[in-house]
Amino acid sequence: MLQRILTEAPEFFSTYNMLFLLEAAGRTLGMTLIGCSIGFALGLVLAAVRGSSSRPLAPFRTLSIIYVETFRRIPFLVILFIVLYAIQPVFPDASLTLIATVAICLLSTAYLSEIIRAGLESVPQQQLESAAVLNFGPLRTLFSVVLPQAWRVILPPAVAFAVMFIKDTALASHMGVVELTFAGKIFVERGFSPALGFGAILVLYFALSWPLSRLGVHLEKRLAAARNP
Amino acid sequence: MPQLEIRDLHCSYGAEPVLRGVSLAIERGEIVSLIGPSGSGKSTLLRALIGLNAPSSGEVLLDGQRIDYRDRASLRSLRERLSIVFQQYNLFQNMTVLRNVMIAPVSIQKRPRGEVETSAMALLEKVGMAAKRDAYPDELSGGQQQRVAIARALALQPQILLLDEVTSALDPERVKEVLDTIRALARDGITMLIVSHEMAFVREVSNRVVMMDQGKVIEIGEPQQIFTAPRESRTRDFVGKILKH
Numbered sequence: 001m002l003q004r005i006l007t008e009a010p011e012f013f014s015t016y017n018m019l020f021l022l023e024a025a026g027r028t029l030g031m032t033l034i035g036c037s038i039g040f041a042l043g044l045v046l047a048a049v050r051g052s053s054s055r056p057l058a059p060f061r062t063l064s065i066i067y068v069e070t071f072r073r074i075p076f077l078v079i080l081f082i083v084l085y086a087i088q089p090v091f092p093d094a095s096l097t098l099i100a101t102v103a104i105c106l107l108s109t110a111y112l113s114e115i116i117r118a119g120l121e122s123v124p125q126q127q128l129e130s131a132a133v134l135n136f137g138p139l140r141t142l143f144s145v146v147l148p149q150a151w152r153v154i155l156p157p158a159v160a161f162a163v164m165f166i167k168d169t170a171l172a173s174h175m176g177v178v179e180l181t182f183a184g185k186i187f188v189e190r191g192f193s194p195a196l197g198f199g200a201i202l203v204l205y206f207a208l209s210w211p212l213s214r215l216g217v218h219l220e221k222r223l224a225a226a227r228n229p
Numbered sequence: 230m231p232q233l234e235i236r237d238l239h240c241s242y243g244a245e246p247v248l249r250g251v252s253l254a255i256e257r258g259e260i261v262s263l264i265g266p267s268g269s270g271k272s273t274l275l276r277a278l279i280g281l282n283a284p285s286s287g288e289v290l291l292d293g294q295r296i297d298y299r300d301r302a303s304l305r306s307l308r309e310r311l312s313i314v315f316q317q318y319n320l321f322q323n324m325t326v327l328r329n330v331m332i333a334p335v336s337i338q339k340r341p342r343g344e345v346e347t348s349a350m351a352l353l354e355k356v357g358m359a360a361k362r363d364a365y366p367d368e369l370s371g372g373q374q375q376r377v378a379i380a381r382a383l384a385l386q387p388q389i390l391l392l393d394e395v396t397s398a399l400d401p402e403r404v405k406e407v408l409d410t411i412r413a414l415a416r417d418g419i420t421m422l423i424v425s426h427e428m429a430f431v432r433e434v435s436n437r438v439v440m441m442d443q444g445k446v447i448e449i450g451e452p453q454q455i456f457t458a459p460r461e462s463r464t465r466d467f468v469g470k471i472l473k474h
Contacts (some may be wrong), residue, residue, distance in 0.1 A: 130319040134333040134385070135308045144332065148323035227339050 004193050010198055012187070024183035025204045031101050032208075033171050036162045036203045039108025046109065047117040048142055064113070071110035077171050084175055100172035100179075103153065104165070111161055120146055124226075152223050158173035159216030163209045180204055230293050232257040232420055233389060238287035240270075240277045244416075247273045249444035255389075255422065260415055262431040262452075264424045265441035266467060271424040272316075274441075275391045278302050278422070279313045291389075308403070309338070312387035316394040318374040320366040320381070326353065327362040329383045338385065345384070352380040356410045372403030377409050389420040397426055428471050432456050441466040 046064040051056055071079065075172030083103040087094050123146045133140040171183035180201050231254035240248035248270045249431040255261050276282045280298050280372055289296045291310060297303040299404060330349040334340045353359040356376035366374050382390060392411065396404045408430050409438050415421065415434050425431050431438060431452065438455040440448040440463070448461045456472070458466045 126315065126317055126319040127321065129281055130315070130321065132281065133308055133313050134381075135305055135337045136333070138335065144336075145321055145323070 001193065001195055005196050005199075007193055008011065008196055010135055010199075012192055017187075019184055021180075021185075021200060021204065024180045025208060027097060028166060028169050028175070028179040028205075029208050031097065031104055031177075032162060032166045034101055035104030035108045035169075036112070036158075036165060038105045038111045040158070041116075042105070042109040043112035045114050046113040047120055048138075050113075050117060051120050052138060054138065068110045068113050071107055072114065075078060076103070076107055076168055077099075077174060079107055080175055092163055096172075096175055096177045100169070100175060100177045101173075104169065108161070108165065112158060115157045115161060116150070118157075119150035119152075122153040123149045155216065155223065159212065163212050163216075166209045166212070167205060176192055192198070231255055231290075232259075232292060233422075234277070234288075234290040234291070234293075235274075236288040238274070239285045240273055240279060240282055241285055242273075242282070247282075248277060248284070248287075248465065251440060251441075251446055253446060254448070255420060258418045258420055259436045260421045260423065260434055261437050261439060262408055262425060262435040263439045263441055263449070264425070264431060264455075264467070264471075267449070268443075269321070269441040270444040271441055272393050273444075274423065275313060275393045275424060278372065279311050279391060280307060288349065302380060308318070309385065310384050310388045312382035312389075313393060314375070314378050314382045314395050314399055316379040316397050318366070318371070318398075320378055322366050325363050325365055326358060326369075326377050329377060330384045334382070334384050334386075349380070351385050353377070355413065356380045357406070370403060371399045372406045372458055373474040375403075375407050379407075379414075383414075383419075387419070389422065390414070392421060392423045394424050394426065396425065405409050414432070426471075428456070428468075442467070 046068060049060050050064045050068075052061070063181035071147055074082075080100060080103045083106065084096075084099050087099050087102065108126065120142075125143055127149065128141060131145050167177055173185065176182070178186075183196045184201035187200070189193050233253075233255040235251055235253045238248050238251045239246065251270070253261075263274065263410070265271055273282055279283045282297075283298045289298075291307060296307050296433055297381070317375070319324075321332070324332065327346075327349060330352060331342075331345050333346040335342050348361070350359060353362060356379055358373060358380065359377050359415075361369060361373065369377070374469075375398075379395070389428055395411070396407050399407060404427065408427065411421075411423075411430075412434060423435070433452075435452050437449060437450050438462070440455060440459070443465050448455065448459060448464045450460070455464060456468055459468055
């Protein structure tokens with residue numbers, strides 16, 4: 001096998017192939033980052049709505065619960081195809097990457113919302129009472145008091161989720177999105193040894209997720225230090 | 230006209246009635262203490278006054294104006310005039326001492342930052358916490374946190390200060406520093422409604438003492454009278470037990 005890898009290597013590591021691989025890696029990373037960012041923003045909205053006790057928001061609270069509980073129970077692959085078949089008739093020109101990204105956002109919103117909710121709920125009720133008697137509005141309470149104290153609870157599982165998602169985007173290859181896993185399949189189909197093709201993919205997945213994990217550890221340490229210098 | 234008037238206030242936690250018709254009038258500059266056994270509704274009364282437990286019936290009048298606890302604007306204006314200090318201090322854990330004191334005057338009351346900082350530092354000076362302006366709450370002792378909490382409540386320039394068992398969570402040696410702080414405020418003439426188990430302190434600092442039991446006011450009188458010649462047997466029992474140990 002080693003012999004085969006060595007003979008194929010010069011052809012495999014051509015500029016064209018490397019650019020192709022980088023583009024696929026970029027697509028994996030891009031879909032993950034966009035998915036997790038939008039998912040975080042929308043997840044925060046859902047978590048805040050769910051945690052609020054405001055009466056006018058009551059119907060939205062129910063919707064938020066239904067959304068989160070539904071999307072957390074559907075396999076990602078199924079969401080991908082639902083989004084594909086829902087979008088394509090309406091926007092025939094929508095790219096597969098865009099469709100996959102929308103599906104990722106839908107799923108990450110549900111998961112991150114639960115992670116954020118656990119964080120918001122970790123902040124003691126007394127902190128909210130303090131804010132209330134000081135006349136803080138709901139948004140100021142959320143952003144000045146609750147979120148800053150919730151970060152330490154939110155961050156570790158949120159980073160773990162993002163790292164997991166880097167790998168889960170592989171499912172988008174089933175739909176034909178040229179991300180890392182799809183790139184690996186293409187190399188094998190073009191006759192390269194699977195060890196070489198998927199070996200390169202493996203290295204790239206690691207290169208994408210390891211720094212993210214490190215960033216998470218770093219942020220956790222910094223947050224811990226910021227509150228207790 | 231009393232500054233704060235409470236008329237037949239009722240309040241319940243779920244089905245459990247906690248306040249069962251409390252009436253009380255407080256004059257400007259008066260220091261009134263609420264005493265009574267645990268569960269008598271003292272803390273609930275303070276929490277109801279500032280709108281943390283909405284009263285189920287009854288009226289609260291501030292400067293003759295009826296407070297509508299269901300109306301945001303009314304609640305807002307109430308909380309601009311009333312401040313509360315909690316038993317567990319409840320300082321914002323993510324903010325320094327100075328920011329805890331400054332945030333509401335700057336962000337909510339929209340007063341100029343420079344002016345607020347000057348008055349916040351003066352308040353911290355007064356409670357003896359100016360040196361800790363950049364510390365975070367979890368670096369402070371309970372007594373220190375409570376003094377900061379008092380400064381934070383005063384920074385809003387309230388007309389009435391509610392003190393809810395502010396020394397109950399403190400080590401005995403920390404109690405004195407907080408009580409000294411309140412004594413100093415008492416001399417400044419701010420109206421105070423105090424829930425406390427520190428009977429010697431209540432007796433020394435209050436103009437009037439209110440004895441509560443089972444969600445009702447049993448007796449109101451000057452400290453001297455309440456502690457030495459209570460009219461009601463329930464007060465006599467309570468005061469007798471407290472002063473014996």
